Amino acid sequence: MNLKDTxxxxxxxxxxxxxxxxTWSNIxxxxxxxxxSNIKIWKLDxxxxxxxxxxxxxxxxxxxxxxxxxxxxxxxRHSENLERLVGTGxxxxxxxxxxxxxxxxxxxxxxxxxSIRREQWFGTLESLYVTxxxxxxxxxxxxxxxxxxQSLGTAIEFAAIYLIFGLALQIQGILPALxxxxxxMLALYGFGILVSALSLILKEGWIVxxxxxxxxxxxxxVAYPLIVLPTIAQQASSVLPTAPALVGMRAFLIENYxxxxxxxxxxxxxxxxxIWILFGIFIFYLTDIYIRKTGNxxxx
Amino acid sequence: xxxxxxxxxxxxxxxxxxxSEIVKNLKFLLAYPVVFIFWAIFPIFWFIPFILQxxxxxxxxxxxxxxxxxxxxxxxxxxxxxxxLNSYVxxxxxxxxxxxxxxxxxxTLDYILSSPCNKAxxxxxxxxxESISSSIFAFTQLAICILFFGIALTIGVIIPVxxxxxxxxxxxxxxxxxxxxxxxxxxxxxxxxxxxxxVFSVFSPVRYPLASLPLWxxxxxxxxxxxxxxxxxxxIMLLNQNLSALYLEVLAxxxxxxxxxxxxxxxxxxxxxxxxxxGTISNF
Numbered sequence: 404m405n406l407k408d409t410x411x412x413x414x415x416x417x418x419x420x421x422x423x424x425x426t427w428s429n430i431x432x433x434x435x436x437x438x439x440s441n442i443k444i445w446k447l448d449x450x451x452x453x454x455x456x457x458x459x460x461x462x463x464x465x466x467x468x469x470x471x472x473x474x475x476x477x478x479x480r481h482s483e484n485l486e487r488l489v490g491t492g493x494x495x496x497x498x499x500x501x502x503x504x505x506x507x508x509x510x511x512x513x514x515x516x517x518s519i520r521r522e523q524w525f526g527t528l529e530s531l532y533v534t535x536x537x538x539x540x541x542x543x544x545x546x547x548x549x550x551x552x553q554s555l556g557t558a559i560e561f562a563a564i565y566l567i568f569g570l571a572l573q574i575q576g577i578l579p580a581l582x583x584x585x586x587x588m589l590a591l592y593g594f595g596i597l598v599s600a601l602s603l604i605l606k607e608g609w610i611v612x613x614x615x616x617x618x619x620x621x622x623x624x625v626a627y628p629l630i631v632l633p634t635i636a637q638q639a640s641s642v643l644p645t646a647p648a649l650v651g652m653r654a655f656l657i658e659n660y661x662x663x664x665x666x667x668x669x670x671x672x673x674x675x676x677x678i679w680i681l682f683g684i685f686i687f688y689l690t691d692i693y694i695r696k697t698g699n700x701x702x703x
Numbered sequence: 704x705x706x707x708x709x710x711x712x713x714x715x716x717x718x719x720x721x722x723s724e725i726v727k728n729l730k731f732l733l734a735y736p737v738v739f740i741f742w743a744i745f746p747i748f749w750f751i752p753f754i755l756q757x758x759x760x761x762x763x764x765x766x767x768x769x770x771x772x773x774x775x776x777x778x779x780x781x782x783x784x785x786x787x788l789n790s791y792v793x794x795x796x797x798x799x800x801x802x803x804x805x806x807x808x809x810x811t812l813d814y815i816l817s818s819p820c821n822k823a824x825x826x827x828x829x830x831x832x833e834s835i836s837s838s839i840f841a842f843t844q845l846a847i848c849i850l851f852f853g854i855a856l857t858i859g860v861i862i863p864v865x866x867x868x869x870x871x872x873x874x875x876x877x878x879x880x881x882x883x884x885x886x887x888x889x890x891x892x893x894x895x896x897x898x899x900x901x902v903f904s905v906f907s908p909v910r911y912p913l914a915s916l917p918l919w920x921x922x923x924x925x926x927x928x929x930x931x932x933x934x935x936x937x938x939i940m941l942l943n944q945n946l947s948a949l950y951l952e953v954l955a956x957x958x959x960x961x962x963x964x965x966x967x968x969x970x971x972x973x974x975x976x977x978x979x980x981x982g983t984i985s986n987f
Contacts, residue, residue: 453894454893468904469752471915472911474915475772476766476769477761477766478771482760484760487762610737610738620752621748621755626759627752627759
């Protein structure tokens with residue numbers, strides 16, 4: 404196809420071939436889009452260094468009240484009741500191993516959930532929507548950035564707690580714990596995709612995100628064992644990846660930790676991965692179709 | 704005679720400014736009922752993990768170790784009162800502290816600052832509307848806690864508690880004014896608000912007594928109004944003390960309020976002049 408300008412000069416339009424379908428070239432293109440999306444957010448992040456530093460130390464600041472409160476209620480570091488419940492009485496190690504994943508719930512709920520909404524704020528959502536890139540790549544780019552960012556915060560949190568309080572962790576348990584963590588993150592990504600779909604419809608979806616975050620925080624055994632929750636809450640926690648992941652990670656990281664939960668945590672998490680990812684993507688595509696049909700994309 | 708009429712008219716205009724600001728902010732709040740319900744209920748979800756944590760670690764609802772440093776063995780009412788009063792910190796920092804920034808987002812800041820009125824009354828209106836909404840939220844949370852967590856509230860403690868809360872609000876809005884002033888000049892005051900929230904969260908006795916912190920942290924905690932308000936309210940509600948026994952806490956709150964409000968207004972006027980001169984009011 405040719406285009407004629409006002410002076411009558413004919414320009415030949417350059418044909419751009421966009422890879423489509425489940426092909427290697429398309430996968431490469433989508434991976435590139437994910438990477439570029441991640442880089443873009445890092446550039447935005449690093450443009451505000453004070454904000455970046457604050458966000459990096461925030462996991463440590465939010466963890467401190469849990470530890471100090473724990474120490475205050477038992478008057479020391481060892482809780483006999485906790486030992487009776489889970490086999491270990493070291494409250495600092497117990498709370499730390501629980502709290503270090505909380506930031507990653509934020510990755511799913513806030514960072515991924517609001518990746519599309521953020522583009523809307525910046526005024527770039529429509530431009531991105533007309534590119535032949537998958538919308539999911541935008542969300543996954545944000546997920547990649549947020550996971551790295553949160554890992555940095557967790558590393559600072561670990562170093563600070565280790566230096567101030569000391570931690571009794573089993574080094575040999577780190578690798579299996581990381582595997583459990585990876586499985587948990589996959590399910591959380593599925594959850595994050597679902598939240599990002601909700602934020603497209605609800606617009607001011609921060610209430611949903613904050614609500615989900617608070618409920619996940621209660622249903623996950625972050626600062627207490629699952630057994631202290633009412634039975635119905637314990638059952639509800641099994642559909643979230645954080646509860647089995649925390650139990651599994653603690654079993655590998657803390658000596659003498661004896662979880663009450665029976666069953667294979669790896670299989671449990673794998674099942675949750677499949678369910679949450681498929682469900683998240685399904686809802687995301689349904690929302691995408693709905694939002695474009697109703698013309699709500701540019702609305703606030 | 705003419706002077707008196709002008710004074711009356713000026714007083715009436717200022718009253719209208721304050722009233723209009725309150726009505727405007729309350730209209731915004733009621734326009735989003737979900738947001739209203741969220742702030743009234745969800746802060747409760749944020750302290751439930753602490754209650755469960757305490758139960759798991761202690762194996763009951765009372766802790767003798769806690770009683771040695773807090774004066775009360777019941778850690779659940781301690782945490783609940785801390786959380787309810789802390790909600791004033793959150794609403795003042797993010798509500799009042801960012802109110803000026805919000806006007807900039809809405810595109811109304813230039814009109815407000817160029818209007819021929821004393822800006823102090825606009826700020827007073829904003830502070831009052833925030834106080835009303837914060838108090839509605841805090842009251843709802845407290846009512847839920849009375850129903851579900853067995854917090855005891857007798858008629859005799861209501862007036863001294865309200866008095867302490869008013870003193871707390873004055874101090875917090877003084878601090879929020881400083882934030883609002885900084886947001887005029889430096890725009891992104893959000894990080895400063897977050898940082899202040901961190902300071903309140905760690906160094907004030909919101910979830911644990913001040914005595915459980917190291918000495919240097921206790922000293923830092925003692926310059927925050929929330930610390931004295933929490934000590935006073937807990938002493939009245941949990942330890943059945945009279946307000947007269949808490950004169951030192953009341954005095955400390957009065958001093959902090961005076962300093963924070965004076966600094967807040969002074970900084971705001973100074974920053975307003977600076978931004979007007981530099982022409983950066985409508986910058987983002």
